[in-house]
Amino acid sequence: MYKELAVALGLGTLVALVFLKKRKGVLKAHDGWWGVGACPQGPEDDSIRPFKVETTSEEIEDLHRRLDQTRSFPSLEDSQFNYGFNSKYLEKLVSYWRNDFNWRKQVDKLNKYPHFKTKIEGIDIHYVHVKPKSLAEGTRAVPLMMVHGWPGSFYEFYGIIPLLMEPSSPDDITFEIICPSIPGYGFSEAPHKKGFDGVCAAHIFNKLMKRLGFNQYYVQGGDWGSLITTNMAQLEPNAVKGLHINFAPPGKAGLLMMLSILFGRRFPKLFGFTEHDVKRLFPTMEKLVVDAIRETGYMHIQSTKPDTAGRGLNDSPVGLAAYILEKFSTWTDPEFKNLEDGGLERKFSLDDLLTNVMIYWTSRSIISSMRFYKENFSKGLNQPHAKLPVYVPSGVASFPNELMHSPKSWVTQKYHKLKTYTPMARGGHFAAMEEPQLLAEDTSVSTRDKHDSK
Numbered sequence: 253m254y255k256e257l258a259v260a261l262g263l264g265t266l267v268a269l270v271f272l273k274k275r276k277g278v279l280k281a282h283d284g285w286w287g288v289g290a291c292p293q294g295p296e297d298d299s300i301r302p303f304k305v306e307t308t309s310e311e312i313e314d315l316h317r318r319l320d321q322t323r324s325f326p327s328l329e330d331s332q333f334n335y336g337f338n339s340k341y342l343e344k345l346v347s348y349w350r351n352d353f354n355w356r357k358q359v360d361k362l363n364k365y366p367h368f369k370t371k372i373e374g375i376d377i378h379y380v381h382v383k384p385k386s387l388a389e390g391t392r393a394v395p396l397m398m399v400h401g402w403p404g405s406f407y408e409f410y411g412i413i414p415l416l417m418e419p420s421s422p423d424d425i426t427f428e429i430i431c432p433s434i435p436g437y438g439f440s441e442a443p444h445k446k447g448f449d450g451v452c453a454a455h456i457f458n459k460l461m462k463r464l465g466f467n468q469y470y471v472q473g474g475d476w477g478s479l480i481t482t483n484m485a486q487l488e489p490n491a492v493k494g495l496h497i498n499f500a501p502p503g504k505a506g507l508l509m510m511l512s513i514l515f516g517r518r519f520p521k522l523f524g525f526t527e528h529d530v531k532r533l534f535p536t537m538e539k540l541v542v543d544a545i546r547e548t549g550y551m552h553i554q555s556t557k558p559d560t561a562g563r564g565l566n567d568s569p570v571g572l573a574a575y576i577l578e579k580f581s582t583w584t585d586p587e588f589k590n591l592e593d594g595g596l597e598r599k600f601s602l603d604d605l606l607t608n609v610m611i612y613w614t615s616r617s618i619i620s621s622m623r624f625y626k627e628n629f630s631k632g633l634n635q636p637h638a639k640l641p642v643y644v645p646s647g648v649a650s651f652p653n654e655l656m657h658s659p660k661s662w663v664t665q666k667y668h669k670l671k672t673y674t675p676m677a678r679g680g681h682f683a684a685m686e687e688p689q690l691l692a693e694d695t696s697v698s699t700r701d702k703h704d705s706k
């Protein structure tokens with residue numbers, strides 16, 4: 253009796269193992285329909301339309317009226333950015349926005365690169381597509397898609413695009429760059445149906461690259477962009493030649509990760525932990541809990557009832573700027589919350605920060621951008637893509653002030669062909685905007701690596 257049970261159990265395990273092995277491999281996605289109402293019959297309109305960012309006097313006057321009508325509210329004394337965006341500095345920002353910021357000029361800057369829109373799965377997808385002007389004899393530009401996150405936009409890449417397109421050394425790769433707006437962000441249409449998550453975005457972006465005529469290409473991303481580009485690599489490992497991310501949240505907790513959490517502090521070498529790894533991974537229990545509560549409130553709101561909180565931000569440019577730019581302060585350097593001005597101008601210009609806010613404001617996309625969190629978390633953690641490794645050659649740039657830190661030994665658990673893992677000299681969450689030179693170099697190096705090894 254026991255013997256039979258044992259044999260049955262053994263066989264069962266074997267079958268399960270074979271089955272699990274089989275299931276490994278490629279992630280599958282179904283075509284979606286995210287447009288209004290039912291999916292129409294017949295082929296999709298796959299035309300590509302040039303697009304220009306535009307503005308009108310009415311739009312600017314409406315903004316100014318709302319800025320003039322803001323009701324200020326004093327921050328507590330000596331609170332800096334610890335209670336959220338400091339009101340004294342907010343008054344300064346609003347005054348700059350109202351009197352000095354020139355949206356028309358920024359619109360021209362946005363239009364410096366060619367924009368396009370094309371319909372995929374029922375919604376308009378917006379993207380910037382930049383080709384290098386001149387190429388050396390016999391060389392080809394390498395297509396690279398760069399995907400932004402929240403609360404960023406395609407504009408985050410405006411500083412890095414020229415660096416990747418006009419490399420300083422002749423050995424460097426020249427890229428042709430495509431920066432889409434995630435559906436529901438900026439000038440991409442928001443999905444009209446529930447359930448649009450990272451895999452759905454990845455499926456659409458892979459289709460976009462095919463539509464542009466690329467059978468093989470590279471992808472790069474931070475924040476949601478890192479999830480989406482990772483999903484792109486999982487969906488189409490033959491099309492995505494290489495992946496570079498500057499955000500690698502700890503993946504599924506496997507045995508090695510568990511052991512490294514338990515013993516990594518005492519035996520860092522055993523798990524390949526650097527000093528920086530130990531510092532980042534093992535803060536005091538108090539810091540761990542306090543930081544988690546203090547810095548993730550926005551995530552809780554956006555993952556549960558985005559439409560309620562979002563409505564206020566959709567009406568008030570000042571509220572929207574405070575909500576978005578507080579992240580550009582704290583996510584650039586956690587110590588910036590102890591500064592009166594949130595350190596915002598240490599790494600960014602007000603023109604760049606406000607341009608990013610204006611992309612959300614004029615496209616009315618804050619609510620739909622927040623919904624991406626809801627769709628992400630409501631599906632639970634046990635998603636097929638979360639369990640699936642990535643088999644595409646990958647590079648990870650690990651910036652010291654990134655929100656979540658994953659040591660190399662964790663990253664290799666998920667990214668099986670990790671080619672480069674670079675502890676970066678400085679920088680935080682908005683790497684493309686904050687440290688374009690460093691990010692461009694690492695993207696280029698990790699891609700060249702993959703090129704040569706082919």
Ligand SMILES: *[C@@H]1O[C@H](CO)[C@@H](O)[C@H](O)[C@H]1NC(C)=O
Pocket residue numbers: 449450451479501627628629631632633635637638
């Ligand atoms: C949500 O995002 C996290 C972090 O990127 C990821 O680990 C998880 O798999 C995502 N869930 C879904 C349903 O995409």
